[in-house]
Amino acid sequence: MITKRIIPCLDVRDGRVVKGTNFMGLRDVSSPVELARYYSDNGADELVFYDITASAEGRGLFTDILTEVARTIFIPLTVGGGINTVEDCDRVLKCGADKVSVNSGAIRNPELIRQAANRYGDQCVVLSVDIKRVDGSFRVFAKGGREDTGMEAIAWIRRCVGMGAGEVVVNSIDTDGVKGGFDLEMLDAVCRAVRVPVIASGGAGCTEDFVRLFRTLPAVDAGLAASVFHFGEIRIPELKEELRKNSITVRI
């Protein structure tokens, strides 16, 4: 049976991996290539790289690093950040990425999803959504979680999947950085709405959070986290051993 995926996420700015807490106070962690190799050798099923660079110079550094990462490790790579056009997709896929994650770019121009899916296939297009509860509803946020778009999240996700998004990363702003566990209520709502793989993001603080995620919501395909992996609070081989003990199928 297909295994549940554990996915470390690496935010990259000017060629270095950083991770914010509630999207604030970035902290330099390590070299992307070294971290990617470490994770690939230590049980990560996939890696996500978010380019949070603002400058053109930084963007060039990012593609250089991506190429180097893709030469070094042989597990699926997803790249996000600054993907606004099909040309942006092309740029990162040529560097060795397997999937492109779209977020604000799709909010600005939803046709981006259809264009990318038509050119590269649905399996290549990952919709990433930052979601926060506002007045009792799930609301889509843009620009790294700073701007309320006013759009209802479930309807947005359905629409994007209809246009060709092949996977959905659900990032709960409400639980991100808090380390109190994944946002099970939000994830459940998304899983009920779409039939593509759903990746949980935001809130992982300990091994038990992943166990609870997959036991409570068998429809969730993968768990994504950053700082708990980067700072060694959770080690993936131990996490997978614990998942297996709880009858959750993982790749050991």
Added chain:
Amino acid sequence: MGAEDMRATAASPAADEPTGTVIVDYGVGNLFSLQSSFAFIGQPVTVSGDPAVIAQADRLILPGVGAFADAAAKLRENRLDALICQRVGAGVPLLGICLGMQMLFDESLEYGRHRGLSLIHGVVRPMDEVVPGELKIPHIGWNALHFVGEKHPIFKYCTEGDCVYFVHSYHGTDCADSVIATTEYGATLTAAVARGNVCGCQFHPEKSGRVGLSILRAFCEWCPDARPEDEKGGASV
């Protein structure tokens, strides 16, 4: 990249000099990871769509992602289909990967009915015919390999139950004679096939970590008998 472009960049071997392993570039998908994988395991490869280079290859890799019809048409554009079949007939080992594996079959029912290379007998069909409705399609992610029969030489370094990375919505069927590995996804799906000096894997070895790299390495070391098992006099299968 077309054949003309490739001639300018690829090493141009002397007329009868073997070119080692060649990844057939017919404009379908990104070959960067595959090329990097071979570099990583220390196996020199040439990426080329040039019939002259392909004709000299010791081993061939047929990659592919995307739609079957489109890929089949592109393969025919430079008559690469006939060339590949001719080289296989001459005993050159061939590995098809993902859509490249599906191309080895007689035909595919992906959006219509499209002819393949008929190097493996069988039909590529939509997975939703056999995979229960509650499971998601495409089948994306890491799944376990189960060997069928005697372990095939390309799995020389693998262990039963090793996980590899799949991304597909169609699967090889009616190919029981050629199946060398399966995977379970609500149904038993064809994970890898082989017949004579031809083999193919539905999963992506170049994205399957250590296990995947070991399969590429084993393929490079594989010295098959050119004739398919079923055409050998008195051979047991």
